[in-house]
Amino acid sequence: xxxxxxxxxxxxxxxxxxxxxxxxxxxxxxxxxxxxxxxxxxxxxxxxxxxxxxxxxxxxxxxxxxxxxxxxxxxxxxxxxxxxxxxxxxxxxxxxxxxxxxxxxxxxxxxxxxxxxxxxxxxxxxxxxxxxxxxxxxxxxxxxxxxxxxxxxxxxxxxxxxxxxxxxxxxxxxxxxxxxx
Amino acid sequence: xxxxxxxxxxxxxxxxxxxxxxxxxxxxxxxxxxxxxxxxxxxxxxxxxxxxxxxxxxxxxxxxxxxxxxxxxxxxxxxxxxxxxxxxxxxxxxxxxxxxxxxxxxxxxxxxxxxxxxxxxxxxxxxxxxxxxxxxxxxxxxxxxxxxxxxxxxxxxxxxxxxxxxxxxxxxxxxxxxxxxxxxxxxxxxxxxxxxxxxxxxxxxxxxxxxxxxxxxxxxxxxxxxxxxxxxxxxxxxxxxxxxxxxxxxxxxx
Numbered sequence: 001x002x003x004x005x006x007x008x009x010x011x012x013x014x015x016x017x018x019x020x021x022x023x024x025x026x027x028x029x030x031x032x033x034x035x036x037x038x039x040x041x042x043x044x045x046x047x048x049x050x051x052x053x054x055x056x057x058x059x060x061x062x063x064x065x066x067x068x069x070x071x072x073x074x075x076x077x078x079x080x081x082x083x084x085x086x087x088x089x090x091x092x093x094x095x096x097x098x099x100x101x102x103x104x105x106x107x108x109x110x111x112x113x114x115x116x117x118x119x120x121x122x123x124x125x126x127x128x129x130x131x132x133x134x135x136x137x138x139x140x141x142x143x144x145x146x147x148x149x150x151x152x153x154x155x156x157x158x159x160x161x162x163x164x165x166x167x168x169x170x171x172x173x174x175x176x177x178x179x180x181x
Numbered sequence: 182x183x184x185x186x187x188x189x190x191x192x193x194x195x196x197x198x199x200x201x202x203x204x205x206x207x208x209x210x211x212x213x214x215x216x217x218x219x220x221x222x223x224x225x226x227x228x229x230x231x232x233x234x235x236x237x238x239x240x241x242x243x244x245x246x247x248x249x250x251x252x253x254x255x256x257x258x259x260x261x262x263x264x265x266x267x268x269x270x271x272x273x274x275x276x277x278x279x280x281x282x283x284x285x286x287x288x289x290x291x292x293x294x295x296x297x298x299x300x301x302x303x304x305x306x307x308x309x310x311x312x313x314x315x316x317x318x319x320x321x322x323x324x325x326x327x328x329x330x331x332x333x334x335x336x337x338x339x340x341x342x343x344x345x346x347x348x349x350x351x352x353x354x355x356x357x358x359x360x361x362x363x364x365x366x367x368x369x370x371x372x373x374x375x376x377x378x379x380x381x382x383x384x385x386x387x388x389x390x391x392x393x394x395x396x397x398x399x400x401x402x403x404x405x406x407x408x409x410x411x412x413x414x415x416x417x418x419x420x421x422x423x424x425x426x427x428x429x430x431x432x433x434x435x
Contacts (some may be wrong), residue, residue, distance in 0.1 A: 063311055064232025093236070094307035096314060125317045127291065129384070132324050133391040155218035156322050157225040165218070181314055 012084065014043045017054065024078045027070040028160045031113040034071055037061070038101025041092055053086045054079065059097045061181075062161040098122040099162075099181045110178055116144045116166065118180040141177050143168035151175075182245050189302075190244045191264060191361045192371060194254075195408050197237030198265035201255055202416070203286060204230035205423050206273060215276050222322060226283070229315040236308045256427035260416045267407040268351040270416045274344075277330065277337075281344035284327050287320040288384050289355045292377045301369035324388050331392025338393065345389070346397050353403025356381070361408070 214220025
């Protein structure tokens with residue numbers, strides 16, 4: 001394996017690696033990157049001098065998200081194209097991924113793409129029965145197209161595990177909402 | 182496997198298998214949901230549970246240390262080796278049954294995972310912390326639907342009540358302590374099943390009251406055995422469908 005190693009390895013600062021990873025698109029929502037999403041938790045060089053390995057720690061969004069494997073492939077591929085072939089990808093569950101880690105740039109990219117970004121922080125993991133019993137509506141979600149808050153929930157689940165489906169009652173456009181998680 | 186680790190392995194199979202079998206049941210609705218939104222909800226819930234099952238069963242494999250992976254646990258065991266509770270293997274039947282099975286399960290699952298977040302086994306704690314976020318969302322949805330359908334039309338009310346009554350006998354197993362839980366609970370690794378019963382009942386009662394449903398009688402005879410591997414005939418048919426590919430083409434990969 002030593003023969004196909006290129007010279008870029010140890011000289012590449014992790015800041016450079018982060019900027020490369022910032023170009024790796026999420027396979028389901030290609031407008032944002034795996035860094036915007038908060039999936040990449042850590043990047044560091046490890047191993048002995050002359051045989052360094054790049055350790056990349058990633059965390060899954062939802063437990064069963066089928067994009068998780070495609071994301072790992074995307075990261076490996078992007079690094080390999082820059083000559084970093086000795087990569088160790090580690091999955092880390094804790095702390096669990098939350099939409100609070102979505103970058104400000106990521107939120108704006110989502111909105112521009114037509115997906116409403118999460119409107120509030122990840123909530124406590126409690127079920128507020130009184131809200132359910134009163135059939136209370138959730139927070140108003142502004143339409144990513146026209147900005148109106150006259151919108152309504154169509155479906156709690158959407159095209160991917162991380163989204164719900166809404167409809168704008170003002171401009172009549174349906175849209176995806178990235179659920180706070 | 183170290184004898185001391187046997188209870189933990191069994192317990193992980195119970196958690197993993199319960200999520201796995203329910204995921205498979207919900208997946209049976211794919212493309213046949215009564216409305217598009219419900220179809221997506223059922224299959225997304227199934228996906229969350231499948232992901233969770235994978236986390237539990239992968240850990241079970243590590244504890245067992247016998248060089249089999251979570252796929253082999255899922256696809257190459259027979260009915261007697263599954264440790265899921267009987268509730269989740271109940272057939273989908275009509276939509277009221279599917280919903281009520283989910284509601285009974287979600288109300289338990291959410292409580293169970295919140296307890297497990299504090300587990301003395303950090304691996305169990307981190308899986309629970311991940312899963313509880315998804316379970317919270319599931320419980321909000323199933324509670325909301327029980328209220329809407331229970332307090333809905335005469336027909337929807339009667340169907341949901343009938344499902345609540347007929348599935349009730351499968352709820353007791355969730356709260357039954359046995360020799361697997363006892364040593365783990367003593368070490369703070371897992372909760373004692375019975376300790377969740379009061380909170381589960383009060384939650385179910387509150388939702389049923391709002392849904393104009395009657396809570397079935399507490400002295401109902403409770404079916405047991407799933408956690409020990411004694412299942413209903415329904416599990417065999419489910420496994421036949423779930424496992425056919427790996428049984429026919431062993432080692433086949435995607």
